[in-house]
Amino acid sequence: MLKEERQQLILEKLGTDKKVTLVELGQILNVSYDSVRRDVIELEDRGLLKKVHGGAIANSYLSMKASRGLGIANNEFNIITKKAQKLIENHSIVLMDGGTTNFYIAEQLPKSLEITVVTNNPHLATALAEHPKIEVILLGGSFYKRYQITLGNKTMQDLEHINADLYFMGINSIHSQKGLAIRQYEESLLKQKMMSVAKKTVSCVIEEKMNRIENYKVCDVDDLDYLVTSLNPNEKILQPFKGKSVEIL
């Protein structure tokens, strides 16, 4: 069995199931787990999937683009999107970075909205081509394949010239004491910069990201202006955030 053949099958399975375990794959493909693991690593480097402990899950951008046409609505994302939209004023300058949640919000923006979106995420830029009234500014810099965003000095410099009204910060984890954190060091710097050039910062987090702690802290919960979740305001998981200065939606 050819390596490419295996990888193709992995992607196919991932396309239907959204997730696979290495054990599963090893059995189906009838090769050692090591080979499967190496395949998965390779595919991750190409940005075609995301590797997790014990297996892999489908690339969020790819699967979203695929599911968009089918009208498959993800409930949690939809709730968040609805709430987030209320924060966006017409004729404002909105800063958005990478991450699935931001991508989803951008896609669902009303077609009538006249705003300028500044982003370091090319997927978001191309997706917004469908919105005739939204102007898109793409931040330049070196392109990080793994996270599919631009990063680095150039991107930071570009930001100096931006004065945004609102910043949608994508985040990997949020914790009432330890604050908001992310997996990449460089990315955490960029996010801090973005906060500094925006009047207000909002973070939209899905439930699975709450009360986890990722590697690099971006800021404290108190530094946020708004926190958007899909949860009901008096869920117990939200209680630790209540005393903070952040407004919870």
Place this chain on the structure above:
Amino acid sequence: MLKEERQQLILEKLGTDKKVTLVELGQILNVSYDSVRRDVIELEDRGLLKKVHGGAIANSYLSMKASRGLGIANNEFNIITKKAQKLIENHSIVLMDGGTTNFYIAEQLPKSLEITVVTNNPHLATALAEHPKIEVILLGGSFYKRYQITLGNKTMQDLEHINADLYFMGINSIHSQKGLAIRQYEESLLKQKMMSVAKKTVSCVIEEKMNRIENYKVCDVDDLDYLVTSLNPNEKILQPFKGKSVEIL
């Protein structure tokens, strides 16, 4: 067994199975593996399949034709791509802008190539994620939805800091007297800037773009260093370009 006969059989098998291994082919065709391997290399050069370690897999957009048993003409884009690749040296900085031809060339670049690609085309950036050894720099600026590239002052400024070795210029029309032209005024300015920051400029044009005249002239044919076409060098359509200083491939 004739070479042509073998190659025909390889394509047929590939049309039905989508993949073949060299061992398999060597047994069926009853020739040395070396011969099979050379056949596969030849077919890959003509863009009719994709060679991988241990065998070959079908070229998606050609497999349909092949399964119908049609004789497949060489693909115009593939011929151009092969010629264009010869111009790219390892460890060089390559500038590429928008356009289908450039996108295709980028996609087909060998996986082993170690270069830096600078582009104002987000699609190209994400497509190049498949190439682990290629570094991608995305030029920032306002995103021009119609042509899916970034454009404007910011993009121009970003270019000031680039010293590229080679520039692949996408173009809408080429004419021996009227030069190379494009539909958008802003884009023509950008292309001129790109030429000025690259040591050499190459344009890859498909036949339908030859001897037409679009709205905004970018430069004269003489200003190009290389002109890549799918045509045979002594085609009559190429004669008017012969006296020029440009090298025709």
Place this chain on the structure above:
DNA sequence: CAAACTATTGCAATTTTTTGCAAATTCACT
């Protein structure tokens, strides 16, 4: 027609890539 040239093919030696194994480490979950 013969000599020179070219293209094709197979073989052998060398290098590269892939693959599976095992030991040591890290991770996730109770």
Place this chain on the structure above:
DNA sequence: AGTGAATTTGCAAAAAATTGCAATAGTTTG
């Protein structure tokens, strides 16, 4: 904090690719 599962790392065997070379067949040229 401990325990089993998953991952990482180094390593070695196997498979495949590359290269140079020589033999053969086919083509061109004088």
